[in-house]
Amino acid sequence: MADPMKIRATMAGDKVEVKVLMAHEMETGQRKDGKGKVIPAWFIQNVTATHNGKTVLSAEWGPAVSKNPFLSFRFSGGKPGEKVTITWVDNHGDKRTDEATIS
Amino acid sequence: MNSGRRRVLQGTGGMAVMSLAMAAGLLRPGAARAAEWNKAAFETKSLADAVKAMGGAAPVESKDIVITSPDIAENGAVVPFTIASKIAHTQSISLLVEKNPAILAASFDIPDGTEPWINTRVKMGQTSNVFALVKADGKYYYTAKEVKVTLGGCGG
Structure with missing residues (x-):
């Protein structure tokens, strides 16, 4: 199981600013190991953020996104105390869901 | 029995x-x-092909998209980008790095109520043009910026 995400959701004016740091190798499939063998690609493909059951952001990623990906976005309609849920799925089918409370 | x-x-x-x-x-x-993932788009090598794989055609250059990033990235493995779109009804924002093995790095769907503003970090193999591609009202717009890389992010 992958390590938990670090999620911070704070009010920025009337909007909620969400910052997410995920723990993932994001292996490109371009690199070779010491023996010259290609290291297979292993990366997050889909990210979804929801708030009160509504999707506030969805993303499709390629292997070019940096290792331990960082993502930040803003949405309106959130209030302090409510929750933001983030889910990612990688190309192995592994997934991880974490949530944060808006402050 | x-x-x-x-x-x-x-x-x-x-x-x-x-x-x-x-x-x-x-x-x-x-x-x-299976999660929805546009495999064809992530295998393209050029902006035009990527737009085609997303189901669009002929992206138009626009000054209403702003890419904020370092002009010179010391470490190509982690290059921060902020993309903001001022185009009305922005539906999606994509980030493309021209000289990476596959041009499309990431694509974000922006639902109503979410600001057309994204901040993330990507890898760059070498100095390259970076495109921010925006879909608004079914049409595609882009803007380009050159980012110099001193140390590539795709080597061993």
């Missing part, structure tokens, strides 16, 4: 194995559900 009893035992035994397998996570019903 006791064949009825035997069959019952076999039946429950089979059930037990099934539920054990389920418990151990061997049969994950959720895992089979």
